[in-house]
Amino acid sequence: MRIPIESYVLDNGLRVTLSADRRTPIVAVNIWYHVGSANERAGRTGFAHLFEHMLFQGSAHVGANEHFELIQRAGGTLNGSTWLDRTNYFESVPSNQLEVALWLEADRMGRLLAAMTQEKLDTQRDVVKNERRWSVDNQPYGTWWERLPALTFPEEHPFHHSLIGSMDDLSAASLEDIATFFRTFYTPDNAVLTIAGDFEPAGAQAFVERHFGAIPRGAGRPPLPPMDVPRRFGGWVRQIVEDDVSAPRLFLAFRSPTLGSDDYHVASTCAAILGMRRGSRLHQSLVREQQLASSATAFTYDLSKGTDLLVVDATARPDVSSDALEKAVAAEVDQIHERGVTDSEVQRAVALIETDFVCLMQSAGDRADKLSMFATYFGNPALINDEVSRYRAVTAAQVSAFARERLGADNRASLLYVPRVGATEAVRPSGAAA
């Protein structure tokens, strides 16, 4: 299975990838801007994400809230998302609507500021504050995705601070910040455009030139500060948080090779052996055999700069102490660190990852997003066709060596949530079995 790829660059620096598949009349348009929370200045945490919201509020030729309506009226789905070092915008539409989607993306890339108003900013600021309340403040364990980066990156590191931002910093965001951010980062030379699905290549290229060709190149963006950190934490970093939760939950993180580095696929395979699905070590041992945990998984953040993080995420059964949870997780990690993995385990992991990848490729939108990822981080969308073979080349010896080097006690950061004293008792319904 090979994804067909054509790529080229416009004069203004916009990198374009085309991947045609004419079987189903759907086309996906996907743009990655190489900017994220890492690019925020001090006192403006959450700004990249707030800015993403503003992208949907109209542009020179598009009214407020018209962007969503135009795509939905065209029979399309759409969204955007902000991450530590990139922001993406995407839509899937019936293929005859390709030019409408491209026009919308080009209008906001080239002419956003004309439509920005204080009222829109104030509204989206409040929407984002509600998003924060919903996903972080009013949700058990909700603060983990702020606390874990804060724990695992030094304070001055661009990945340290909160992606969704603090309420105070959100309140401080101004229209002037919007204009500066737009001019600095939302330029064609800081973006990649991918079109995947049902289109005629010459026609698509003409649309791209017509709508994006005249957008001027940016003045260049400031480089990120140094992203490198030591390969290991140099010890065991710990944080314990009391929360309104019914059971302890442990996030145990290790510094691991970045996405794009030679050993990334080895680390990713190790995470799958440890904690992907029910055949994984963590599930078999902690959930099935010892019955200490109601769930136990492992994953990688997939960061492309500085360091990646391999994270174990285990939630105890309610009657299990946080101490017992930590010990059990540590025992599994120690075992893989000291004794390595088997060929059979590598085979299982690679089989799962490969099937997942092929399934993902069924959707034009997912293909387009992966192509944009490879183009943004590595300048080479064709790497998508190497993914499966990269995983198939991973050996047990490599995974064991990785575990030896990176899963020891000198490279651990743990974030442990424990129930507030009295919290569970207060809500346990009377008369129910313990």
Add this chain to the structure above:
Amino acid sequence: MTASVKPTPGRARAYAFPAFERRRLSNGLTLIVASIEALPVVTVHITFDAGAVLDPAGREGTALLTAASLAEGTTSIDGATLAERFEQLGTSLDTGADWDAAWCKCTVLATRLPAVLTLLADVVQAPALADREVERLRDERLAELLQLRMEPRGLADDMFARFIYTPSARYAKPDGGNEASVPSITRDDVSRFHATRYTPATTTLIVVGDTNVEVVEALVVECFGQWAGSAGARAATPDTPAPGVRSVHVIARADAPQSELRIGHVGIPRHHPDYLSVFVMNAILGGLFSSRINLNLRERHAYTYGAFSRVDARRDAGPFEISTAVHSTVTAAAVREVLNEIDRIRDEPVSADELSLATAYLDGVFPIRFETTAAVATALANVQIFGLADDYYDRYRGDVRAMTRERVQAAARDHLHPDRMQIVIVGDPATVVGPLTALVTGPVHVRDAAGVPSV
């Protein structure tokens, strides 16, 4: 620079929902196969008439527990080995159940179809249902329930169901059972449920992807052809709505920065003749991002990150429900806006623009819904579960395009009942009770996370 006028779209290319073929084995098992050769993957989705509505009274949660237990080993393969076997084939066995059906499903690379069907046949026909695993899964469900009492979203959903149905209705309790019912489910209950509900004549095996019906039929006859068993009597508890006047229930969560709101009442069953009109009406009211409720609460007032409405049309009448989470201080204001939107869509016909947005979206997005073999397989399962016509998906887009403003208004008038709305709020009583009392006529009940009224 960029063109100032929205480009005109080209001519739409034709799309048809995948063709499928239905066959019946001599033991009564139904087989449905759809060939899709885009990528070398195949989804197997087995659907059983073994949903939560069939739980024995007092043992609510049996259906879901039985489905979960299937994955934990067969009479010849223990649980750990079974997981390993599926995963060496690159797939995971997904078992589960909802109100109307249970399922075993997985997606594999096409070359592995014979091996996975062999495993599935063993899982379905000879699950071990070992005491140890059943008890573990039962305890995991209890742990989940404990967490739910502290998690505002799940708590709001649970409480909402309690107030819109009579207490004896099956739908009043969670599909996975509650703290009263789950502890009493035994391994024997699970075994009996499996024996009486997982039978050939009440099962459909759906295969979608890079294969064909002749190959699949031969494989299925080999693996499932000897499967025997007959279904027990099918007695589902009727789902009676709570008799009710509009009421407000506050589930106390002190200092909550947000209130989780669930507003609605019992809706319609899937087979109701007005289903499509209600569905389109709902899209305009609160089903799309550009819906009235979302634009009002999020984009106009910034009360929330998102607000939507949903018609949960099960085989029997599931809830009609408006759902959102709002900043605590604007809880009463948000409730007022929602109730106003309900009144407005009943009192005046929607605009032609609003109708065309909804129908253009539902029509245009149709192929995007079915990009994956798994999505197609689920759609075919729905044909079986809800007794849809075989050409339901072929006719869908035309039926949507034919919708009128009059039918949408009739749907709103006939199926939205402002006087019966139950308004459930998981939030901080100190902040919300005062403004709510000022807003509504009638009582504001305050309860704890177990539903017990506060004095």
